[in-house]
Amino acid sequence: MYRRLLIAVPYLWLLLLFLVPFGIVLKISLSDLALARPPYLPQIDVSKGWEGFANFLSGLDFENYVWLTGDDLYWKAYLSSLRIAAISTVLTLLVGYPLAYGMARAPREWQPTLVMLVILPFWTSFLIRVYAWIGILSTEGYLNQFLMSVGIIDIPLKILNTNTAVYIGIVYTYLPFMVLPIYAALERLDGSLLEAAEDLGSSRAGAFWLITWPLSRPGVVAGCFLVFIPVIGEFVIPSLLGGSGTLMIGKVLWEEFFSNRDWPVASAVAIVLLLILVIPIVLFQRNEDRAREAER
Amino acid sequence: MRLSWFNTISLTLGFAFLYLPMVILVIYSFNESKLVTVWAGFSTKWYGELLKNEEFLDAAWVTIRVAAMSSTLATVLGTLAAYVLVRAGRFAGRTLFSGMIYAPLVMPEVITGLSLLLLFIGLDIDRGVMTIVLAHTTFSMCYVSVVVSSRLASFDTSLEEAALDLGASPFTAFFLVTLPIIAPAVIAGWLLAFTLSLDDLVIASFTTGPSATTLPIKIFSAVRLGVSPEINALSTLMIVVVTVGVIVASLVTKRAAVARAREELAVERS
Known part of the structure; x- marks a missing residue:
């Protein structure tokens, strides 16, 4: 008795507020745009019973998906989101790996504090962390002021509202997701392995490539997925730091919904985005399972 | 062990990158000038202006209410969900259940927001504080249940069994034995849910109506016009x-x- 109730409460909550809404998105993505409220057709006519349901089903089609493939904007936005996510994942790795490495090599008693220092920005508002870069990167911003006063440049650089600003924003806000898994892998590394390699005549760089890098790879892979997956659907960073040339699918979906009020197309955009995300998510799960088995 | 020069440099640069933007933000909040990028002397006047700005105060109050309600609800539901995942054994639809716990963690916010908005419109619910609370509860309960279930999975079930053998009802055993042991994870889950809710812009923008504006929505619309003191x-x-x-x-x-x-x-x- 107890047990059923216990299961039912969270189960029903998630069914109603996660699965059902998702079904609605799927259904609307197969509907047609209508100039009414809600702005799509067909709707299920409950009073007619089965016949109403059959009418409803015959009114659904894949027109919106065909529309997505026909318009350049959408597939360019998907490709560009994937490209931005891939490039920024590599950049985050380049910044994050040395930091994680330094943390793992720091004296033991510092390490908990260093970990906390990496996590702390994660608790402060995402929006504020992105906002902080507007003042730094704008044409009259602190970076340009600094570079001009030192004499490196004469004309201010245009960084804000370009893809460069988007990359900087992503690396900055997603850095903890990259650093923590890599640090966790490096921290477990047995130092005597490196000593052995050096005793046997390996150079420092050689020991790194032969021992440290392969052993830290599960952390690197996990970190890359943790950055890559959420960045694909990112909205805040491209809309605050990016410019008119920054195409990302999260922004397209937002505009399709709020500015164009085309709900069926917005829903179709969402469904295709999810289908794209399934691949990296499944790969990530497999990587995690393998890492867990290796630990046993 | 001493730090090599390479590690010293990577730690210094890494943490400078993480903290410098926020330090600059804090310093320039005490700037006298209206022009944010030009330093014109120390002043706390913008804090005074802020406290006089009723729109921001209202938005802050809405945000805190939403965060308090949704994180508490999410903690109850998330702990329950974790208990079901770890202790309830097999039941019909278990795979679907664990899928629904993990899926929201990787779901892009724009999709979660869109789908919940379409649900609220479909059910003809007036959008406002309550709909944001429902939306935030749904995604943060999943985070809570992940945090709590790892703690539940690692502790000794014999303690619970001993309580049951000694005649406690499952209900009493949960409150006297299980809950005190998992309390740190439950509190951590609540804090996480609270900050997630404070922070959220995208889902709140989709699920709110004209009656409720949260602080992130307010900040976002202000920030789009540029930096302001x-x-x-x-x-x-x-x-x-x-x-x-x-x-x-x-x-x-x-x-x-x-x-x-x-x-x-x-x-x-x-």
């Missing part, structure tokens, strides 16, 4: 609150860990 002041206040909160929380958990270690040591000796 008032927003700098507001950001500084939020950074200070979070920093103090995290430091206090970590000190409390550290003290609890020390106390527990001492207790265990005393038990071993006796």
Whole structure:
């Protein structure tokens, strides 16, 4: 008795507020745009019973998906989101790996504090962390002021509202997701392995490539997925730091919904985005399972 | 072990990159000038302006209410969900259940927001504070259940069994034995849910109506017009609150860990 109730409460909550809404998105993505409220057709006519349901089903089609493939904007936005996510994942790795490495090599008693220092920005508002870069990167911003006063440049650089600003924003806000898994892998590394390699005549760089890098790879892979997956659907960073040339699918979906009020197309955009995300998510799960088995 | 020059440089640069933007933000919030990028002397006037700005105060109040309600609800539901995942054994639809717990963690916010908005419109619910609370509860309960279930999975079930053998009802056993043991994870889950809700822009924008504007929505629309000293002041206040909160929380958990270690040591000796 107890047990059923216990299961039912969270189960029903998630069914109603996660699965059902998702079904609605799927259904609307197969509907047609209508100039009414809600702005799509067909709707299920409950009073007619089965016949109403059959009418409803015959009114659904894949027109919106065909529309997505026909318009350049959408597939360019998907490709560009994937490209931005891939490039920024590599950049985050380049910044994050040395930091994680330094943390793992720091004296033991510092390490908990260093970990906390990496996590702390994660608790402060995402929006504020992105906002902080507007003042730094704008044409009259602190970076340009600094570079001009030192004499490196004469004309201010245009960084804000370009893809460069988007990359900087992503690396900055997603850095903890990259650093923590890599640090966790490096921290477990047995130092005597490196000593052995050096005793046997390996150079420092050689020991790194032969021992440290392969052993830290599960952390690197996990970190890359943790950055890559959420960045694909990112909205805040491209809309605050990016410019008119920054195409990302999260922004397209937002505009399709709020500015164009085309709900069926917005829903179709969402469904295709999810289908794209399934691949990296499944790969990530497999990587995690393998890492867990290796630990046993 | 001493730090090599390479590690010293990578630590210094890494942490400078993480903290410099926020330090600059805090410093310039005390700038006299309306022009944010030009320093014109120390002043706290923007904090005064901020406290006089009723729109921001209203939005802050809405945000805190939403965060308090949704994080509490999410903690109850998430703990329940974790208990079901770890302890309930097999039941029909278990795979679907665990899928629904993990899926929201990787779901892009724009999709979660869109789908919930379409649900609220379909059910003809007036959008406002309550709909944001429902939306935030749904995604943050999943985070809570992940945090709590890892703690539940790692502790000794024989304690619960002993309580049941000694005649406690499952209900009493949960509140007297299980809950005190998983309490740190439950509290951590609540804090996580609270900050997730404070922070959220995208889902709140989709699920709110004209009657309720949260602080992130307000900040976002202000920030789109550029940098302003008032927003700098507001950001500084939020950074200070979070920093103090995290430091206090970590000190409390550290003290609890020390106390527990001492207790265990005393038990071993006796």
